[in-house]
Amino acid sequence: xxxxxxxxxxxxxxxxxxxxxxxxxxxxxxxxxxxxxxxxxxxxxxxxxxxxxxxxxxxxxxxxxxxxxxxxxxxxxxxxxxxxxxxxxxxxxxxxxxxxxxxxxxxxxxxxxxxxxxxxxxxxxxxxxxxxxxxxxxxxxxxxxxxxxxxxxxxxxxxxxxxxxxxxxxxxxxxxxxxxxxxxxxxxxxxxxxxxxxxxxxxxxxxxxxxxxxxxxxxxxxxxxxxxxxxxxxxxxxxxxxxxxxxxxxxxxxxxxxxxxxxxxxxxxxxxxxxxxxxxxxxxxxxxxxxxxxxxxxxxxxxxxxxxxxxxxxxxxxxxxxxxxxxxxxxxxxxxxxxxxxxxxxxxxxxxxxxxxxxxxxxxxxxxxxxxxxxxxxxxxxxxxxxxxxxxxxxxxxxxxxxxxxxxxxxxxxxxxxxxxxxxxxxxxxxxxxxx
Amino acid sequence: xxxxxxxxxxxxxxxxxxxxxxxxxxxxxxxxxxxxxxxxxxxxxxxxxxxxxxxxxxxxxxxxxxxxxxxxxxxxxxxxxxxxxxxxxxxxxxxxxxxxxxxxxxxxxxxxxxxxxxxxxxxxxxxxxxxxxxxxxxxxxxxxxxxxxxxxxxxxxxxxxxxxxxxxxxxxxx
Amino acid sequence: xxxxxxxxxxxxxxxxxxxxxxxxxxxxxxxxxxxxxxxxxxxxxxxxxxxxxxxxxxxxxxxxxxxxxxxxxxxxxxxxxxxxxxxxxxxxxxxxxxxxxxxxxxxxxxxxxxxxxxxxxxxxxxxxxxxxxxxxxxxxxxxxxxxxxxxxxxxxxxxxxxxxxxxxxxxxxxxxxxxxxxxxxxxxxxxxxxxxxxxxxxxxxxxxxxxxxxxxxxxxxxxxxxxxxxxxxxxxxxxxxxxxxxxxxxxxxxxxxxxxxxxxxxxxxxxxxxxxxxxxxxxxxxxxxxxxxxxxxxxxxx
Ligand code: NA
Ligand code: NA
Numbered sequence: 001x002x003x004x005x006x007x008x009x010x011x012x013x014x015x016x017x018x019x020x021x022x023x024x025x026x027x028x029x030x031x032x033x034x035x036x037x038x039x040x041x042x043x044x045x046x047x048x049x050x051x052x053x054x055x056x057x058x059x060x061x062x063x064x065x066x067x068x069x070x071x072x073x074x075x076x077x078x079x080x081x082x083x084x085x086x087x088x089x090x091x092x093x094x095x096x097x098x099x100x101x102x103x104x105x106x107x108x109x110x111x112x113x114x115x116x117x118x119x120x121x122x123x124x125x126x127x128x129x130x131x132x133x134x135x136x137x138x139x140x141x142x143x144x145x146x147x148x149x150x151x152x153x154x155x156x157x158x159x160x161x162x163x164x165x166x167x168x169x170x171x172x173x174x175x176x177x178x179x180x181x182x183x184x185x186x187x188x189x190x191x192x193x194x195x196x197x198x199x200x201x202x203x204x205x206x207x208x209x210x211x212x213x214x215x216x217x218x219x220x221x222x223x224x225x226x227x228x229x230x231x232x233x234x235x236x237x238x239x240x241x242x243x244x245x246x247x248x249x250x251x252x253x254x255x256x257x258x259x260x261x262x263x264x265x266x267x268x269x270x271x272x273x274x275x276x277x278x279x280x281x282x283x284x285x286x287x288x289x290x291x292x293x294x295x296x297x298x299x300x301x302x303x304x305x306x307x308x309x310x311x312x313x314x315x316x317x318x319x320x321x322x323x324x325x326x327x328x329x330x331x332x333x334x335x336x337x338x339x340x341x342x343x344x345x346x347x348x349x350x351x352x353x354x355x356x357x358x359x360x361x362x363x364x365x366x367x368x369x370x371x372x373x374x375x376x377x378x379x380x381x382x383x384x385x386x387x388x389x390x391x392x393x394x395x396x397x398x399x400x401x402x403x404x405x406x407x408x409x410x411x412x413x414x415x416x417x418x419x420x421x422x423x424x425x426x427x428x429x430x431x432x433x434x435x436x
Numbered sequence: 437x438x439x440x441x442x443x444x445x446x447x448x449x450x451x452x453x454x455x456x457x458x459x460x461x462x463x464x465x466x467x468x469x470x471x472x473x474x475x476x477x478x479x480x481x482x483x484x485x486x487x488x489x490x491x492x493x494x495x496x497x498x499x500x501x502x503x504x505x506x507x508x509x510x511x512x513x514x515x516x517x518x519x520x521x522x523x524x525x526x527x528x529x530x531x532x533x534x535x536x537x538x539x540x541x542x543x544x545x546x547x548x549x550x551x552x553x554x555x556x557x558x559x560x561x562x563x564x565x566x567x568x569x570x571x572x573x574x575x576x577x578x579x580x581x582x583x584x585x586x587x588x589x590x591x592x593x594x595x596x597x598x599x600x601x602x603x604x605x606x607x608x609x610x
Numbered sequence: 611x612x613x614x615x616x617x618x619x620x621x622x623x624x625x626x627x628x629x630x631x632x633x634x635x636x637x638x639x640x641x642x643x644x645x646x647x648x649x650x651x652x653x654x655x656x657x658x659x660x661x662x663x664x665x666x667x668x669x670x671x672x673x674x675x676x677x678x679x680x681x682x683x684x685x686x687x688x689x690x691x692x693x694x695x696x697x698x699x700x701x702x703x704x705x706x707x708x709x710x711x712x713x714x715x716x717x718x719x720x721x722x723x724x725x726x727x728x729x730x731x732x733x734x735x736x737x738x739x740x741x742x743x744x745x746x747x748x749x750x751x752x753x754x755x756x757x758x759x760x761x762x763x764x765x766x767x768x769x770x771x772x773x774x775x776x777x778x779x780x781x782x783x784x785x786x787x788x789x790x791x792x793x794x795x796x797x798x799x800x801x802x803x804x805x806x807x808x809x810x811x812x813x814x815x816x817x818x819x820x821x822x823x824x825x826x827x828x829x830x831x832x833x834x835x836x837x838x839x840x841x842x843x844x845x846x847x848x849x850x851x852x853x854x855x856x857x858x859x860x861x862x863x864x865x866x867x868x869x870x871x872x873x874x875x876x877x878x879x880x881x882x883x884x885x886x887x888x889x890x891x892x893x894x895x896x897x898x899x900x901x902x903x904x905x906x907x908x909x910x911x912x
Contacts, residue, residue, distance in 0.1 A: 021515035021523075022530040023508045029537055044540075049666040052544035054654045056574060060492035062484035062773060068459055068494055069466075165775040170619045170650040174800035175778040244783025246470055247776040253466035278456045282494070285459075286502040287509055289495045300654040304613060306646060347652040351620045389509050396604065399511050435803055473785075477750065477768040481759055484773055548662070560658070560681040562756050567681070 003310040007335075010035045010302065014339055018383050028294040028384070032301035040304055050304075051297055058296040059289075062249060063162060067121045067292075068285035069252035074125035075277040075284070076259040080268045082229045083129045087137070089226030092215050099197035100208055102139055102147060105130055106197070109151035110190045113158035115237050115255070117165075117248050119342065119379050120288045123152030123390045128284065131395050138209030142405040143200060145395055149387040149402065150193055150409025153376035156342060158186035160241070160248035163342050163375055167368045170350050174365075180431040181369050185420055189373075192412045200408075229262050287393045288386070292341065295384065299344035308336060308345075312352035322360040326421060329353060330374065337378025341386060345375055369427040370420060377413050380406040437596060444587040445599035448500035451580045455498035458490040465490070482563045489570045496577035500584025503531075504600040524592045531589030538582040545575035611644045612670035612826065617657045620649040623794060623856055624818050627727050627849035628673045631820060634841035639834050645671065660821070665719040670826040675729070676712075676817045677755055683715045684898040688905065689728075689817040691894065692761045692887035693880070696812050698853055701728050703912055705817060707905050716821055724820045724842040727849025730857045731815040732758075733808055735796050736788035739872040740809040743882045752777055752789045757890050758813065762790065764886035778804060793860035802867040809872045811883060820845070 013034045017027035029051070036042045036050070058064065077083050087101060094100045108126045116122050127148050134144045156163045159179035168175035201207050233255065240246040240254045263269040302308065315328055332353075336345050350371075357367045379387040382403045391402045420426055469483045480486075502508055510530075515523055551557075552568040559565045591598070614632065618624045625647075632645035655663055660672035661682055679686035688708050695701045705726060713723045734740050734751070746767040753759045753769040762769040770786050780786045781804040789796065789805070790813060796805075820842070830838065861871050875883075895902050 018511045019514050020530065021510050021512065021526055023503075023510045023534065025508065026530065026534045026537060030533070033537075046667055048540060048544040049547075049663070049668045051541060052548055053659050053663055053666075053668060055541065056492075056545070056548070056571060057654060057656060057659055059495055059574065060488040060570060062488050062491075063775075064495075065462055065487045065491040068491065069463055072459060072463075160779065162775075168778075168799060169775070172619060172621055172798045172800075174803050175775075176782060176803055177800070240470075241779070242783065244780055244785030245474055246466075247772060247785075248779060249773070249776060250466045250470060253463045254470070256463045257467055278459060279452070282452060282456050282459065282498045283502050283505060283507045286455075286495055286498045287507050289491075290499060290502075290508065293495065296654055303648055303653045309646070344652075347650050351649045351652075383511070393507065393509050398513070398516070399509075400513060473770065477748070479770050481756075481769075481771045483771070551662070555682070558681040560678060560755065562759065564681065 003307060003314070006035075006039050006305050007307050007311075009039055010305070010307070011339060014383055024384075024389060025290040025294045028291065028298045032294070032298040035298075035301045035305060040301075042304075050300060054297045054300045055293055059293045064289060064292065066116065066249050066252040067118060067124075067289055068281060069256050070116055070121040070125045071128070071284045071288070072277060072281035073252065073255040073259045074128045075281040076256070076263060076273075077230070077233075078128050078132075079273060079277050079280070080259075080263050080266070082233070082259075082262065083133060085226040086129070086230050087133045089223045092219055092223045095211060095215075097198065099194075099201040100139075100211075101134060101137065102143060102197050102201065102208065103194055104134070105144060105147040106151045106190050106193045109148070109154050110158065110186070111234060113154040113156075113186065114160075115234070115241065115248075115251055116155050117160040117162040119153045119155040119376070120292065120386045120390050121252075122155035123148060123379075123387045124284055124288055124394065126152065127391055127394050131391075140207035141395070141397070142401070143197065143207055145391050145397065145402055146405035146407070146409050147193055147197060149380045149385075149391055149406035150412065151190060152387045152390070153379040153413075154186050154190060156372050156376050156379075157182045157189065157369070159183065161372065163346055163372050164368060166343050167346055167350070167371060170347065171354055171364055171368065173368060174435070177365050177431040177435055178368050180434050181365050181427045182372065184426050184430055185369055185373065185416065188419065188426060189413060189416045192416060193409060196408060196412055229266065233258050233262060284393065288390055291386065291389055295341045295386075296344070299340055299348070302340065302344075303348055308340075308348040309352060311335075312349050312356075316352060316356055320360075322362070325356060325360050326362075329357070330417065333371070333374035334377065334381070337374065337381050337385075339384045340378065341384070342375040342378060345378060346371055363424065363428060365431055366420075366424050366427050370417065373413060373417050373420065377410060377417075380410050380413075437594060441587055441591055441596060442599045444500075444583055445504055447580060448504060448584045451497040451577065452501035455494045455496075455501075458494040458497070462487050462490045462494070482561050485559055485561050485563065485565070489565075489573070492570065493573055493577065496574050497580065499577070499581040501600075503581070503584055503588060504598060505603070506598075506600075524595065528589040528592040531585045531592065535582045535585035535589060538578045538585065542575050542578040542582060545571055545578060549575055611646055612822075613653070614645050614647045614671040614673065614820070615651070615653045615655045615660060615663070615669050616647055616649050616673040617651045617655070617660075617675070618649070618673075619798070620647075622798065623727070623730070623849070623852050624673055624675075625649050626852065627725075627818075627845055628820065630848045631725065631841060631845035634844050635838055638837035638841050642834060643830075643838065661719065661721075664721045664821050664823050667720075667823050667825055669823070671724070671820060671822045673818060673820045676819065680755070684894065685711050685715060685901065687757065687894055687898070688902065690755070690757060690814045691891050692757055692814045693812070693884040694887075694891065695815065696731075698728070698850075701815050701817075702850065704905075704909055707908050707912075711901055711905065712819070717824070720824045721821050722824055722827055724822050724838070725846035725849070726817050726819045727846060728853050729816045729818060730792040730794050730853060730860070731810075732790050732792045732795075732813040733810040734788050734790055734813075735801055735805045735808050737806050739807050739870065740788070740811065740879075741872065741875055742879050749788050750786045752780070752786050752791075754790065757887070757894075758790055760890045761813075761883070761887040764889065765883055781805065793857055793864070797860045797863050800867075802864060802869045805869070807870045807872065808861075808864055809875065811875055811880075813883075818849075 658678040660674040
């Protein structure tokens, strides 16, 4: 009962500050402070000491560094003709697929997910490149933003993935196996998204612009030529990871340098371009990372209040059968997802939920994939959903608009979880095939 | 008053330029590290540490600049339904709260800086960087943001226009 | 209720010792003191942060590895000096000699040492056994601190420092060839999927301490203090007991998964490695001063 009150009160603080229109990153810090002060009874100097310690640790962490670099890379693509070329190049090829260029969001995020281990980086980078182009071409904003919110979180499921590494270390599972296990579920989710886009746009054709006239062979050749710059960029970045030249965390820097080199070769590089892309990248990165930093502080506060541990303990005492456990755990994770970010959800609940899951007979690798999916869902649920914040920032739409746009894709992820539960081999087949 | 606002913004912009340099530095250090590792079988041995310092500066030092450009996210659910003046006052209150919060946090960092200085604490890498330097950098960044937030709040009470050029990050084509 | 932060997973040796301590405290104080353990850095603190977090009272207690505290006070380097204390008994002797120094540094920073347990000694994971200096030549080894980096460099290999999270990917692409870590650390991430050999070079064992905020300690009644002390002693014994068992069990696990374990290295290779470590040890002795010298003299003449 106590735990429920504490959780409800924390959520009330959150809604209060966010509702007043206090900046999100300030709101999160205020919620943490208020929760520790009123609910835990700490004095201000102890709270301050915790805040400074955690904020220093998190704001100077290597893990955070890939985000601004990837965003800078996206900014260079955005401000050169690489992005316009991408859409020109893809147009003729997607003409016969319902939904046409809307699939660039899903495809782009899926591809980018293979480079980046974090979800805000994927959403911000791909979103910066696609939202304006799609909107300018007359594609439906809501479908475009929703698919971005959903597909942006694939960064966690498709390797490399920061959350999976954290899970692997804590659960003492092989990270290579976990990475392999994420591939098929990731592709399944992106197939679900693409299927949904096809269905929606077939039912309401007004969501996409009118089709262009017939094309000839030359159009296709020109289109392929237009795709070259981005293809080169993706090949180099992916190649640097899969040959081991760069670690996944370093690939972002490779991406920036390659993008600058492409701008140089295509004669678009100028001091103005560097300045504009840098300042643009700074603004998006600061917007994203400031929230991530104070969210870490709020997670710490919630950890001090023992909310996740107590609830997980409560679940343990129910002695549920495997299916019941899975349903209750899913509800628990969805609830945590309202106000926590990905990694925190995993680290705070795992010491209790993992033994429970293992006892109930779930495979630890499967459970890792399941957890990552739950974390992905947390990225698109309000009030604290990072993909929603990122998309609000780059589209200028309100958070409620973005959240509603993301809802169908949230439901599709839920469907993905059900499929994964019914057919565990979706996750386990590939690692078993690769590693025996 | 106008002079105060434009001076504070100039300071925020200067801090943002330094933050941008930190971003350039991050990319350069990683590139250098990759070259050392691939071709010379050696390393700087301080990559994650130094890139860590840079990302801290990159984010914290640009806060004021980004705030004045209106890029920091807030939820408009209630705000958008209020009359203009009420919106301004609510923004002012939020900004002053943000100012108080970062002053408090900067003070907590000052305690850390002073202790690291007197104890001679260094990072446990080959570089043995005195930890008061990066902690001090975060403290200064928080101070700059506190000042920017204060000016932002005051500006919304007096109804003074923003000193930042109007260049929205989001460029929706309507 | 005390909050105790631990950077490592619940199932690790450090996690088990912390759990044992928490249970012992609850029993001996009749539930008056309840210790909530936050495993896996779930509160957001790493070992390096624990020192001041506990001193300031942000945390009442924490379980921390000394290797991350070498920048706070160089004395914490002692327990992880390479090839200095090869056997479990050596490690314990060195700990007993240095304990007053550790306690003093912690006390100067408003905290106390409750108990100290050892890490299993690190060895080399790789695709071949390492039994001579020639085997090390040109091998890219992932190291974890200044001491190991300099020692590996002097031994003729190429040390690389990358984050632990990047290790599996770097191994599978052959960007690194070997990893210096404990049997326990490698078994934890099922390293046999990427490496075929473990060579027990007995590099160094480090110490892990559970430390308590002094104000939290002073708040206790005398009776409770005695109970907590007792619990700490029992947990310390438990932790030292884990060491021998754990390493043998880890070797078994490695062999079950098809790895080759080289438990002993030839004496001349060991001598070469010790020589490679000496410059670092000498430098450390000089920088740390008289207190280090006197511990070292006592250790060598015991
Ligand atoms: Na990924
Ligand atoms: Na959420």
